[in-house]
Amino acid sequence: MIKKSDIETQQWNTWLAGVIDGDGYFYISKAGSAQFELTTGVEDQRMLLSIQAEIGGQVKSRAGAEAIRLRIHKKDLIINLLHRVNGHIRNPKRWPQFIMLCQHFGIHAIPAQPLTDNCCYIAGLFDADGSILISVSKASANHSILPGVQGKRTRLTHSKGYNQLTIKITSSFKDYLVEIQQALGFGSIVEQGANKLTRNPRVVYYWYCSNREHCLRWQMYINKCCLRSSKQKRMLLLAKYFEIKEKKYHLSNPTTGEFLVWQKFCTQWWF
Numbered sequence: 001m002i003k004k005s006d007i008e009t010q011q012w013n014t015w016l017a018g019v020i021d022g023d024g025y026f027y028i029s030k031a032g033s034a035q036f037e038l039t040t041g042v043e044d045q046r047m048l049l050s051i052q053a054e055i056g057g058q059v060k061s062r063a064g065a066e067a068i069r070l071r072i073h074k075k076d077l078i079i080n081l082l083h084r085v086n087g088h089i090r091n092p093k094r095w096p097q098f099i100m101l102c103q104h105f106g107i108h109a110i111p112a113q114p115l116t117d118n119c120c121y122i123a124g125l126f127d128a129d130g131s132i133l134i135s136v137s138k139a140s141a142n143h144s145i146l147p148g149v150q151g152k153r154t155r156l157t158h159s160k161g162y163n164q165l166t167i168k169i170t171s172s173f174k175d176y177l178v179e180i181q182q183a184l185g186f187g188s189i190v191e192q193g194a195n196k197l198t199r200n201p202r203v204v205y206y207w208y209c210s211n212r213e214h215c216l217r218w219q220m221y222i223n224k225c226c227l228r229s230s231k232q233k234r235m236l237l238l239a240k241y242f243e244i245k246e247k248k249y250h251l252s253n254p255t256t257g258e259f260l261v262w263q264k265f266c267t268q269w270w271f
Contacts, residue, residue: 011120011225012054012120013084013085013088014088014119014120014121014124015120015121015123015124015127015225015228016051016054016055016084016085016124017085017088017089017090017112017121017124018088018120018121018122018123018124018125018126018127018128019038019051019124019125019127019128020038020085020089020094020124020128021089021090021091021094021121021124021125021128022091022124022125022127022128022129023038023039023040023128023129024036024037024038024094025037025038025039025094025097026094026097026098026100026101027097027100027101028100028101028104029073033073033075034073034075034078034101034104034105035071035072035073035078036057036071036072036073036078036081036101037069037070037071037072038051038069038070039062039067039068039069039070040067040068040069040128040229041066041067041068041230042061042066042067042068043229043230044068044127044229044230045059045068047127047228047229047230048068048070050228051070052070055072055077055080055081055084056072056074056077056080057070057071057072057077058070058071058072059071075105078101078105079105079107082098082101082102082105082107083107085098086102086107086109086110087110087111087112087113088112088121089112090112090115090121090176090179091171091173091176092173092175092176093172093173114179114183115179115180115182115183116183117183117184117185117221118224118225119183119225120224120225122169122180122183122184122221122225123221123222123225123226123227125169125180126169126227126231127227127228127229127231128229129169129170129171130167130168130169130170130231131167131168131170131231132165132166132167132231132234132235132238133165133166134156134163134164134165134166134241134269135163135164135166136155136156136159136162136163137159137162137163137164138159138162139155139158139159139162140158143155143158149270152270153266153267153269153270156266156269156270157262157263157266159250160250160251161250161251163250164210165210165215165238165241165242166208166209166210167208167209167210167215167218168206168207168208168209169206169207169208170204170205170206171204171205171206171207172202172203172204172205173205174189174191174205177189177205177206177207180207181207184217184218184221185217186209186213186214186217186218187207187208187209187214187218188207188208188209189205189206189207189208190205190206190208191203191204191205192204192205192206212242212245212246215238215242216238216239216242218238219235219238219239222235233271234269237265237268237269240265241265241269244261244262244265249261249262250262
């Protein structure tokens with residue numbers, strides 16, 4: 001009989017593989033030693049420290065960047081990590097790196113099995129390469145020039161019907177996202193063309209969902225495989241957003257109690 005603790009450990013390892021496929025890096029140093037790095041934004045320091053508590057390593061801030069990095073170089077910790085995520089690594093970019101380290105230690109690299117909607121891997125990948133956002137497609141001239149978070153909060157508060165919530169995962173590999181789409185059973189995939197004048201000099205693909213049904217199905221998935229990054233805060237507001245939209249509070253007169261509910265939501269979203 002499989003113990004509950006064993007199931008939880010397996011789920012955590014699968015989630016970790018998703019995070020690694022998004023933000024991790026396996027490599028052999030010039031000195032010939034196996035190395036692992038996992039880099040996140042400073043807003044996800046708590047998540048990175050929780051990973052460090054489980055698998056070891058050193059966490060340091062990256063000089064000149066709003067990012068922090070977990071680095072592992074001790075042999076026993078690297079081997080433990082490889083065994084934890086073996087059978088779960090599937091990113092076309094990360095897989096060759098993983099194989100290289102497995103070969104370095106004589107470990108048989110196990111290819112990942114097809115994804116399912118019970119697999120916490122997708123939650124880990126979302127923690128690394130996902131986003132949940134509300135875009136505003138129209139704003140007044142006065143609101144458009146307002147800077148910072150306060151400006152974003154004001155534009156959303158007064159956006160009326162010109163706002164749209166979107167959940168997405170970004171990747172350079174279309175087939176990779178197709179597998180995620182098939183596992184979840186919903187969402188769409190779009191291509192963003194390369195533009196050498198922007199931060200996207202290569203083609204990028206997005207799996208995304210934006211309608212109420214699909215977003216709430218995503219929330220059901222996350223309820224099974226919880227998020228551990230800062231994105232969790234906005235996920236908790238997802239159902240509230242669609243409830244407010246359904247009741248049309250965002251279209252109410254600014255002097256009404258209904259509008260105050262929408263205003264409070266906007267403040268929480270951009271807190």
